[in-house]
C-alpha cells in the first residue's frame with residue numbers, strides 16, 4: 483500500500499475483535515519499530531508485549547479504566563531506556579525516538595489489517611509494577627493492537643494545510 487494511503491487509513495481503534503494476532507504478524511509490526519530512526523542511532527527503546535488476558539486487565543485499570551485496553555489482544559508498553567539524554571536543541575530524545583518507533587508500528591499495523599490506539603492516559607508507576615519495569619526506565623506510551631471491530635471514521639478532523647505550513651518565513 484502507498485504510504486500516504488496507509489497514513490489515511492490509520493485511525494484510533496477503540497474496539498477489537500476477539501481474535502489473536504499471529505506471532506509472525508506481531509513480529510512484522512515490531513520490526514517496523516526496530517527500523518525506526520533515533521537520535522545518534524541510540525535505539526533507546528524496549529517494547530514489552532503483553533498478551534496475557536489477566537495482565538491486560540491490570541493494564542486496563544492502570545490506563546484510567548479504558549475498557550478497550552483489556553479487549554485488545556496485544557498491548558505494547560513502549561519504554562525509553564535512556565530517558566535523560568537531551569539534544570543540543572534542548573529536547574529530550576526519548577519521547578521523540580519512541581514516538582517515531584510507535585508511529586512505524588501503527589502504520590505497519592494498518593498494512594497487516596490491524597488497528598492500534600496510542601494510550602497516554604495511564605499511571606506509569608502502576609504499569610511499571612504490573613510489568614516489572616525498572617525504575618530508571620520511562621514508559622512513554624502504551625499501544626493497543628488487534629483486529630478492529632469498528633468501522634473507520636468517514637473523515638479525519640485535521641486543520642487545513644494553509645493553517646499549519648509557512649514557506650520561507652514564519
Ligand SMILES: Cc1cc2nc3c(=O)[nH]c(=O)nc-3n(C[C@H](O)[C@H](O)[C@H](O)COP(=O)(O)O)c2cc1C
Nearest residue numbers: 492493494495496548599600601602603604623638
Ligand atoms: C500521544 C498520544 C496519546 C493518546 N492517548 C490516548 C488515550 O489515552 N486514549 C485514547 O482513547 N486515545 C488516545 N490517543 C488517540 C488520539 O485521541 C487520536 O489519535 C486523535 O484523536 C486523532 O484521531 P485518530 O487517531 O483516529 O486519527 C492518543 C494519541 C496520541 C498521539
